[in-house]
Amino acid sequence: MKENRYSRQVLLPEIGSKGQKAIGGSSAVVIGCGALGTHALSFLVRAGVGGVRVVDRDIVEESNLQRQTLFSEEDVGRAKAKVAEERLREVNSEIEIRGDVLDLNHANIQAVVKGATVVLDATDNMDTRFLVNDACVKLGIPWIYAGAVGTTGMVMPIVPEGPCLRCVFPTPPQPGELPTCDTVGIVNTLPAIVAALETTEAFKIMMGKEPTKELAFIDAWLGDLQRIKVRKNHECECCGKKNFEFLQARSRKLVVSLCGRNAVQIVPAKPVKGDLGPLAKKLARLGRTKMVDGLLKFDAKGVELTVFPDGRTIVGGTTDLAKAKSTFSKYVGD
Ligand SMILES: [Zn+2]
Incomplete structure (x- = not known):
């Protein structure tokens, strides 16, 4: 490791050299390589997280360039995970970086998150989040729920023994029920704020410190942040009853x-x-x-x-x- 590379983090009492060592010995899996994903990946890789993996199924489109900071015009049509891997290697050649072009499903999700110190949610859909929730609760891996659309976003760290995503949202929404970036748009500063809060929580988890327990609700337009207390539901299908129904096979076209x-x-x-x-x-x-x-x-x-x-x-x-x-x-x- 070059001596000065992480000096500004080592200087911080919150991190220090011990914390930096823990960050360097950690691995993070980022689910999705859109706006949240590209910001979170940049933060993780620059901070010196030892292993960073990103999984994404999509290709770069022109309308992504407004907010997805690892991509440029020449990348339109290419696989996001591969472009991200190339760019991130240029940023930090001392860590392990892997980009997988993969559509997550019940059959592959556990293999993807297994062994990670922490999993960061950067998907654009609730179906994948319920899949990640089941897999991480089952395997005892901390993960951070994050979402951003319009001008508002949410962040909530989910740790083993704590409340899970299904304690907050017991069932997935119906298709078309929730707004998406395609239907209502998104201000491009919002994902940066949400991903910054999310990645900060990830650093704490890597260092063995307690992440924030609440759900943060951010309004980028109003410059507002509210914290909402979340309680564990002992009747929760996932963390309470350990009924991991999203991991069960459903094979249909x-x-x-x-x-x-x-x-x-x-x-x-x-x-x-x-x-x-x-x-x-x-x-x-x-x-x-x-x-x-x-x-x-x-x-x-x-x-x-x-x-x-x-x-x-x-x-x-x-x-x-x-x-x-x-x-x-x-x-x-x-
Ligand atoms: Zn739960």
């Missing part, structure tokens, strides 16, 4: 319109095993194909497909679910 994107995402019931080479070869006869960051891009006669290594596919240029499904069946398979 998922077809969803990606809001605000003129695209449909299809997740096959069974992930594709092996690589996309044979599919790329097959499609090359039918149109233009290109491999970018392990993703297969296909373009022919008004059809745009992005196929991820696990078979998940984004059908561009349509919001028609039936049309997208038939395009998927025609080119990728069942």
